[in-house]
Amino acid sequence: MKWLSLDRGDNDLRAFGLAVTLAILDEPESDLLTLVQQGQIETRQLASVLINRLAERSTAPFILVLDDLHLLTEQVIFEYLDYFIERLPPQVHIVVTTRSDPPLALAKLRARGDLADFRLDALRFDHDEVDVLLNQLLKLNISDAHIDLMVKRTEGWIAGLRLLALSLETIDEGKREQYIADLSQQDRYIFDLLAEEVLAQQREEIHQFLLETSVLDELTPELCSAVTQQPDAAAILRDVHQHNLFLVALGDGSYRYHALFRDFLQYQLKWRGDRILKQLHYRAAAAHQSPMQKLHHLISAGAWEDAIRQIADIAMANVGVLIGSRLASLIERMPEEMQEHNPWLLVIRGALHTEQGHNALALPLVNKARDLFKQQGDSAGEMLAVGLIVGTQPNMAYDEYVTVFEWLHDELSHITPELQIALLNDAMWNSVWNYQLERTEYYLLEYIDRVIQNDNPVTYRTTAQYIAEPLFCTSRGAQPFERVLPHMAKHGETDAIIQMGVYNIRAILAVLHGELEQAQQWLTLSHQIDQTYGGFAWVNTLIYGMLLAIVLIRQDFSSFDRYYDEAMQSFGQQDTASMKLAEFLYLRGRRLLQEERIDEAQHLTDDMQQYIIVKEHEKLHIALQGHIAQSNGNLDEALFQMQRAVAYRLSVYQLPASYVVQLSLALIQWHRNERDQALRTFQETLKPLVAWGYPGIAVQAGHEMIPLFEAGADAGIYPDFCRTCIAILRPSYETRPVNIPDSNETLTPREVDILREIVAGASNRKIAEKLVISENTVKSHITRILSKLDARSRTEAAARVHKLGIRL
Template sequence: MPVLATKLFIPQLRPHAVPRPRLIEKLNEGLRSGRKLTLVAAPAGFGKTTLLSEWIADAQHRDPALMVAWLSLDESDNEPSRFLAYLLSAVNHADPTLGVEAPSDQPTGMTATLTTLINEFSQASQHILLVLDDFQFIEDPSLLGAVVFLLDHLPAKLHLVIISRSDPLLPVARLRAGGELTELRAADLRFTPDEAATFLNQMMHLGLSSAEITALETRTEGWIAGLQLAALSLRERTDVSGFIQGFTGSNRFVIDYLVEEVLQRQPAHIRDFLLHTAILDRLSGPLCDAVTELTGSSEILASLERDNLFVVPLDDRRQWYRYHHLFADMLRARLAGDGPALPARLHTLASVWLEQNGLAEDAVTHALAAADFERAARLIELAVPMVRQSRQDATLLRWLTLLPRDVITRHPVLGVYYAWSSLVSGDLQAAQSRLVDAEHALAATTADGAPAHDSVLSEELRTLPVTIAVYRAALAQARGDVGAMREHASQALDLTQPGDHLGRGAAAGFLGLASWAAGDLDDGVRAFGEVQTSLRLAGNLADALGTTIPSADMLISQGRLRQARRAYEQAVRLAGEQGDPPPLSTGDLHVGLSELLRELGDLPAASEHLATSEALGDRSNSRENRYRWYVAMARIRQAEGHPDVAIDLLGEAERHYLRGFFPEVRPIPAMKARVWIAQGRLNEALAWADEHGLSAGAESAAVDLSYLREFDHLTLARLLIAQLKTPEALRLLDRLLDAAETGRRSTTEILILQALAHGAHGDTALALAPLARALAQAEPEGYVRLFVDEGAAMAALLREAATRGIAPNYVRRLLRDIRPTDGRPGGIQTLTEPLSERELHVLRLLASELSGPDIARELYISLNTLRTHTKHIFTKLEVNSRPAAVRRADSLGLL
């Protein structure tokens, strides 16, 4: 993505700027006090940018080593990847030694890249100002969240400055309450009478009396742009008092009048230049020459700056300028008043020049503004590879929504990508309709034999039938129609040509998903093996590594733990060999390996891989898989004897869950129900069963026990066992066992539950038969937690199995890891009110060397929540300090 350098230049101090020492001192005081944020928020025309230019010049005069990173934002920057690219460009422009690079995969890398940037700034020896001008254009929640993240972790030497026409959607109140904010508002920025007098008489040389200055200052309420417009109108007036006396009315009409006055006093060629170039957000001599179809624009821009005619230089070489926002708005309104024909022509001329000079995005914007939709469609088609590669999906969707439907229907490539955008946004009906339109357009294009206007587009058209079939498979997957998904994926595979590795990979992927959802795991594993091969041949190693996750999930469901482990370890090793930054999905691979190692009983290694994933940040974790980190951590915490913590983490997993392409074979609500059942909180588990339509009648032959509901039904079987409804549980488990054996899936968990059901009913002899089968299946693969997590009931059955000589070595290994009780020390019963599991966990951390904030981070809770837990602990232990609580807990055996 090309970066427009002029957005990074600090605006030069205007020659007619009024010194404002009172405001400069307020800004300096905020910097000296170490406050995090300076906010300058006021409507247009209040001199915000001019003031910041003066402040920066003053600050750098006082401290020549001060670095300033400046970024002028506009509407197109409300896009995560674009914003991040420009932010890093601004930083690197200020200090090239940093060299932090933007990720290639848009919002997934935001937090990790900012973390790297913060770490770089924390090493800085000098102060740094990061200025974001025109911040009102930033509305995307992920971008606002990124700025909050930056503020929350701001190094001492870095100071953030935000200039905005409106209050940004940031925690301003919190920063103000915490003494971390310096703010200037319209009331601060308005010219005082003295400043107005300085501007009007010393800068504009009008020679007004004190009464006239006071009257004008009062009527404009110190609004700087209003005073400037008034001053320009007064330059050649003889009846000054009459003008000032008539200077009344609402701002809109006053502004319209003043702009008329300013324009009418310009020579005709300057007036035409101003009106014709008003369509441009940024002006340069060559661009203005193209739009006006004249020459000499560079000289005109320089003279406009000298005359203080609302032209702001954007670089120190005076090659790029912009009009004052308010002035540009007024010029555009005047231009539009003459009809749409001239603005449309001007936009088209701008679009042509911008395309020829490699500024594709701006060229599209002007083509759309000109309503030259065929040109815009062609430009968008050419820009699609770049936009999709940089993951600017929001930009693409915004462009497509501005094109008339009949134009899109004539451009099948655009129609297909519009269908995809609709599918991603959840509008399945629109996606279906646009795919139909695209197919018709493609058929017409093929029939006409019209050549594509670009080789890249020719390739897009050639492979479009495959893309359409793949997207139809995706649409079927979103609707839960596994049969249609398989049909369209097979069609896509048949349509692929030799060498179309991406097409084959996508088609094979949906075939694998269909097999997975249907419970045909052998076919699913084979299909994803083909996907990985195709992606590697296409040179897409990152996505190829990502296929390890669904493949390993299916292998685990088949009970093939060792093969899944080898696949994960190989993928993690290959990802590590790619250098920095690591490929997308590297963090996901560590999470998957962590889950596997937890099952194999290696909790320290499992925790280490989760820590590695977290350290890699969003840059190496897909958004769709982010929830799995919380699931994996919840299962570790449960294995460590902290079920309440596990429930909290599963709640976080629910909040991060995004429905993706993978079938939901282990629903999070069912995981929570399993923790409740283990805790004996059967009311919560029963509520879960009711909510999901599960009941004791699930063992009936009329109930569908498909693979996608297997996890739910196994959880229901656990609930029935806990309720001592053994016959119902065993009938359900018999049906589940038949289905799993037919589908060639692992039956180990089902056999374990059969053993527990018999054991709960007192039939130890009957329990040993399924237990022996489960042990025989599990021992070669190294299962641990599947047995150990069942606790005391399983321990009793394993001890009986050992006496019968059933897998004695394996049984001894499992018994070593089973907690002798529910994890709650006996001493707790001596308290009047026992501590909860959560409070016990907090108490053990209070006995460590960790600080309060460290404990809060360890538990993933806020400091206020930690204080609440601590208060309850102190009350129950009858103490009033942390050391006293630790001593009391130690005496009771709670530690």
């Protein structure tokens, strides 16, 4: 059993997640703790990790007690618990103590018989239980009549009974029943009445200690000594605990007061005056090691300037990490005038809106903060505000984009390395989505240089989570990542998250080079680590995106459907996946068209509309309409749509999917017998891919590109590259029988292979070499093919294929 005593300081997903992690895992991995502390692991990710760890334990029962859950109000915490409870292993049980029903799926749990519900009546002591407590255990010799009075006055409330017992123990036995009788006539709240009695019975030293330390959420000897300024605070703390004065042990020599008793003490303390209360909080702030607790006490002390400096320190120390609702709730306690006009308070409020996906609410606050920082000459604060602006606007207007990043370039040297790297990451990706080749390349090289110079595991973990194919398509190709790979590999030996990034870089390189089997192996290893930690949003999209591309090249539709369903289920729990959903729907549409499921593909174009965030998504949406028109045999419409899609290219910089769209345009031109134009489009598209050595992008246009690759090779257009593409596609192309329209004839897979070569103009000798069969065998197949097509020659057979619309 593990007992987790909650307090208001846990009313933050990061703090709560850390507390649960430490309660469940006896020796949690350092990299997991770092992710939790820095907010780099999402709600369901963390729950999945802990569930996996619990499942790996023995089958012995394990109980986790969450005490005082009513103190938590953040909805994300209860979403976390719902997900966690739903997937618990059978030997694990959660016990919750709370004063009100939490916003969990209680009805569902109750209907399934998975909930044992103990309400107030079941928790109250009845006459017999009070008799056992007072007379058998505490030997107070109270009569049945007076026990009845006590039950009535306390309503069987255990805490009230315990307080009453503390008072009775100090009263002579002959006067106890009169005390109970007098108590039953009082109208005051029983807890306050009894607590006041208990407090009055303490010697002055203890009395003073209890009141002054009530400002602390957690009582340690060091904190108690600082607040009370009593050097023997440790001894007093032990004395208080030994006298059962409502202290809850937290382990490691630390305690907290029972919530009701603490409320009572704080109420009593207020009567001593606001000046004393603020002084105690200021002492606590000076002694606290926790940045958030320090801030809490500074705000409680009304030390606004010190609080603002603390907020700035927290913000700068947590660049790229979730701000958390707890910090926001602390800021809400500050004067409204400060909240509206202090840049640090504005930027933190904006960051919280960004975390919650409310960018429209965040931007006015962050823009105002940036202006104020600029007026004050605070470069670090201004950079933080700019980073938030950039990070929340992947489609930022180009003119504003240029202004911002020119300023970023000038200011980077004035801030911490961690903030530099975080802002460079934002700058890099904003450049990607704005199709700015030179800026993408500049920020990428700066980013890689600073990551290597910093050589910090935390920075490498961030890099591991934001690697993707577009960054490999600058003029430097894969070179920047080949530089950083050895450094990451070294740290990856002891850090699983960094190792996952190493696998991802290797997988991307393998895909780009057309080494599909090797890529799938790296992705499998990466996916195993990703799932161990519950699934990182961007890593998930990278892994599933590459897996879908690989199996689509191979026309492995069953695997495609499995990966696609897994991805959609995973992405439904991750808001950050929205940037990739349009691309996934595009791939799904192309997969459906391979089986001529045209109506289903058409429906996907409607679904894609809601996920169009950047211009690249609009390009893919238009391209899918072009693919659909091509499948319907409407080559004029297909040409129009694909030309529109290609025209969406705003600069020389293109994302990987853009090359697939351009190759699809070349193929449509080829089918329209615009052979010269098709080869020009083909050559223009292949030029950068050849320079990088990336056949893996070209083959993503599909096996239907084989005739064009062959024609290109024959025309001297990058012949070695074209043959490499053909070699990659051929093994993945499983030929199927083809029915001949308007006849009862069917071409066998081998006849389809040979007829495809005939249409491409290949000689018998060339066909024999390619298919590794004899020329006599080729001739025999051709004889049967001509008969089935009712054709008298190879030329007539090729013409019949086009006339009948046979897809080879």
